[in-house]
Amino acid sequence: MPLTAAQPNVRVVTLKIDNRDLSAREDETLLEVCREHQIPVPSLCYLEGLSLWAGCRLCMVELVGQNRLVAACSTRVAEGMVIQTDSPRLQRYRRTLVELLFAERNHVCSVCVSNGHCELQTLAQRLGVDHVRFSYRQVHYHLDSSHELFRLDHNRCILCTRCVRVCDEIEGAHAWDVMGRGGQCQIISDLATPWGESETCTSCGKCVQVCPTGALVKQGTSAGEMVKDQHFLPILARRRHAR
Numbered sequence: 001m002p003l004t005a006a007q008p009n010v011r012v013v014t015l016k017i018d019n020r021d022l023s024a025r026e027d028e029t030l031l032e033v034c035r036e037h038q039i040p041v042p043s044l045c046y047l048e049g050l051s052l053w054a055g056c057r058l059c060m061v062e063l064v065g066q067n068r069l070v071a072a073c074s075t076r077v078a079e080g081m082v083i084q085t086d087s088p089r090l091q092r093y094r095r096t097l098v099e100l101l102f103a104e105r106n107h108v109c110s111v112c113v114s115n116g117h118c119e120l121q122t123l124a125q126r127l128g129v130d131h132v133r134f135s136y137r138q139v140h141y142h143l144d145s146s147h148e149l150f151r152l153d154h155n156r157c158i159l160c161t162r163c164v165r166v167c168d169e170i171e172g173a174h175a176w177d178v179m180g181r182g183g184q185c186q187i188i189s190d191l192a193t194p195w196g197e198s199e200t201c202t203s204c205g206k207c208v209q210v211c212p213t214g215a216l217v218k219q220g221t222s223a224g225e226m227v228k229d230q231h232f233l234p235i236l237a238r239r240r241h242a243r
């Protein structure tokens, strides 16, 4: 979000990110400021225009002077903050998180419809993940092909809840929810009915477009063919805030 003169009650603070002296509105988050200044901080659950989930923990950064890491997407800037976004410790941490995501479900990129257009895959490449140090759970989750237009493959789901939030907050249908805990956790449509039988889904496809992986895709797509289009999110968010 750029600085504007239209909000007189919001103070401007100064902070240092990766040794750069920056200023920001006090109501901005660290992630927003990093994005404004092209400082690359990874994220998977965050999406501009949707509410915060802060569940993936990939956006963690170092707040100098504190031992713990903080999530950039859910931490507001403050006067005098000193932030590191790309230390060796953070690189190790992010790499471990991505490896755990790969080990948790079944990600076989070469046969995935999102191969080449997947945010998880891109992040893994960026972090240099060329192997996974953890045992794969080798679980087989359900594939729901009951919807005439779309398909849900739980094997590729990273539980970022983008689909749940876009359906509720932008489309207003609230067709998706999260059920269960731990390894049993999964997204469900309506009260765990097949997607094609959902009485709330409007078939708008927004959940498919915001899904960062090959979990939600169009029917009829094969390996590497699914490309997501999220251009509508910032536009809708701006309209919502302008009301």
Ligand code: SF4
Binding pocket: 106, 107, 108, 109, 110, 112, 113, 114, 115, 116, 118, 119, 120, 121, 156, 213, 214, 215
């Ligand atoms: S969802 Fe992404 S990471 Fe998973 S198999 Fe498909 S391309 Fe690979």
Ligand code: SF4
Binding pocket: 156, 157, 158, 159, 160, 161, 162, 163, 164, 187, 207, 210, 211, 212, 213, 215, 216
């Ligand atoms: S289906 Fe996609 S958008 Fe929904 S929680 Fe899973 S990975 Fe995220």
Ligand code: FES
Binding pocket: 042, 043, 044, 045, 046, 053, 054, 055, 056, 057, 058, 059, 060, 071, 072, 073, 074
């Ligand atoms: S992007 Fe911050 S926790 Fe997921």
